[in-house]
Amino acid sequence: MDLDTIVSLRDLSPAWKLLRADNAPLILSFLGKHFIEDNQGATPASVLIDALDDHLYTVRLSDPDAYAREPRAYLDDWADPARGWLRKFYPVDADEVHYDATPAVEKAYRWVESLQQRSFVGTESRLHTLLELLRQIVHGSETDPDARIAELQRRRDEIDLEIEAVLEGRAELLDETALRDRYQHFSSNARELISDFREVEENFRSLDRSAREQIAGWDGSKGELLDALVASRTDISSSDQGRSFQAFYDFLLSETQQTDLANLVAAVQAMPAVMADKRLRYIHHDWADAAERTQQTVRNLSEQLRRFLEDKAWIENRRVLDLVRTVEQAALRVRSNPPDLFLTIDLPGLPINLPFERPLHSSQPPARVDSLIAPAEVEPADYEALFSQRFIDTAALASNIRAVVPPRSRVDLAEILTLFPVEDGVAEILGYLSLSGEEIDVEMDDDQEMTMDYKDPAGTMRRVRLPHTTVARK
Structure with a gap:
């Protein structure tokens, strides 16, 4: 790239503007977690405002003066076309505005993520991948039948040799370094595919x-x-x-x-x-x-x-x-290029108030009011029951289900609770059972039973027995 191209990108690229923004850490930490790490799509404004409010509350615990604006003001600012970090629109058959991240946020977040120091950088698996891609390009475009048959025979001979080695106990297994190398390559490509x-x-x-x-x-x-x-x-x-x-x-x-x-x-x-x-x-x-x-x-x-x-x-x-x-x-x-216009509308008339339209002052006799109330005996209130209440956030439970169950799929409730352990006791399990609605369907089979172990809020292990339960997304 030449100098003019780089200058143009600096002035016009939304991703570059995001990295130069004063509140870039807040933008990347919140939008990156919600839209990229959690892979959320278009989100209603009310849901995104609540999530940003919780995020700002956590940030302000360490720095009370940081990011003093309201969550809605931040979202409207990030969705401004001049910035291009959020897309603000109304979906079909929806009366609430939705927000969705643009590719600029994805690019900026991945670049900042790449700045972290990695303890292990694998190269062997990338070399094998490159060689395999070159073989696919060359042999996949080969028009000579004899050449293609020769390549297939070569691959068959390699497979026969590998089978023979396995039968004789001479198979070479990947060591831990090779496994981590290939898993790192898979992890990187899997996330880049979503980008x-x-x-x-x-x-x-x-x-x-x-x-x-x-x-x-x-x-x-x-x-x-x-x-x-x-x-x-x-x-x-x-x-x-x-x-x-x-x-x-x-x-x-x-x-x-x-x-x-x-x-x-x-x-x-x-x-x-x-x-x-x-x-x-x-x-x-x-x-x-x-x-x-x-x-x-x-x-x-x-x-x-x-x-x-x-x-x-x-x-x-x-x-x-x-x-x-x-x-x-x-x-x-x-x-x-919106026009810089201001609309001024004249009032249809001027209000007229004549002096003699106001009534004359009339004195009123003084009234004696005894506003003192005898103090009543106040019994001490018992606040223990109030503080022992626990709130079950059904929206968070539904979010756990979306993270595990893809659309038009079904998963056992026990598998969901394995990934998201119970924290609020049996009430949280009942919260999952009450989530049946337009998007989520909870079904219980009375002919089968399932048992699950969990810790109650006091830390005691409990076991609950209930019909076999599956959760499906429509």
Whole structure:
């Protein structure tokens, strides 16, 4: 990159602006934890404000004067188009504003994360990966049948030799260093894959936005606009990133591939030598959630096309549509360069109060009021019952379920409690059982029983017996 390109990135890149911001530590610590580490998608404003309020409370415990603004003010500032760190929008069929992190936050967070000193840096697995990629490129594009057959025979001979070594007890196992090397490579690529999804989603959203602008500013025939929209939809599907994303999405939808991937991740997590990250146990679920959000962006363009085709009153409502699109076109023109205008409205009239309209003063006889109340005997209050109450945060329990159970999947309640141990006794378990709603479904099988051990708030081990319970996300 030359000097002019770097200067342009410094002035225009939202990620660079974030790193230069005064409150960059607050932005990266909160948005990085919520949207990147926890892999949360678009979040309602009320939920995100409460989460930021809790985060600010924790920060202010050590420094009471730090970050004195209100949570909503911070979110509105971060969602300003001039900064581009949060996307503020209304989802379909929702009356509450939502926030979602932009790829700039992902880039800045990953760069700051890379600044940490690593105690172990593996290189062997990366070399093997590079060599395997080169083999796939060369042999995958080979058109000579004899050359491809020779390569397949070579690989078959290697497999035969490996089988023979295993049968004779001469198989070479990976040592702990090699295991940690490959696990570190897997962890890095797994997290980078989620980052790539956010950037692909932003690229698809740009294509979707251009299609919406084309609909808003179109003044030609309906057939020509239909041809243009179908071409835009085809461009998304046939682009390089569209084909690559669709191949990955089809892989995730395969039940066989999902089962194989889940078994491999579980087996690696159980190895003590790799010092596994607990969050990576369900990384394939995070991939599915991120891919579903990206796929939804592509569906939005198809939804725009469907609504356009269902416009039955095109001729009758043409005048209304022209007026609406005139307003949309004006909004698009001033979006990037809003006018500096102030609107002043005159009052319809001046209030007139005549002096003699006010009543004359009339004295009132003094009143004697005895406001003294005899003190009553106050019994000492018992506050023990008040302080012994414990609040079960059902929103946090639902968040635990979302972190473990992907959409349209089912997991035993015992597995969830293994990852998120009970802290508030049997009341917390009852809280999980009461979460059935539009998104979460809790089912109990009375024909089977399950037992779970937990510690009550006093630290005593308890055991609860209840019907076999499973939790599903719709």
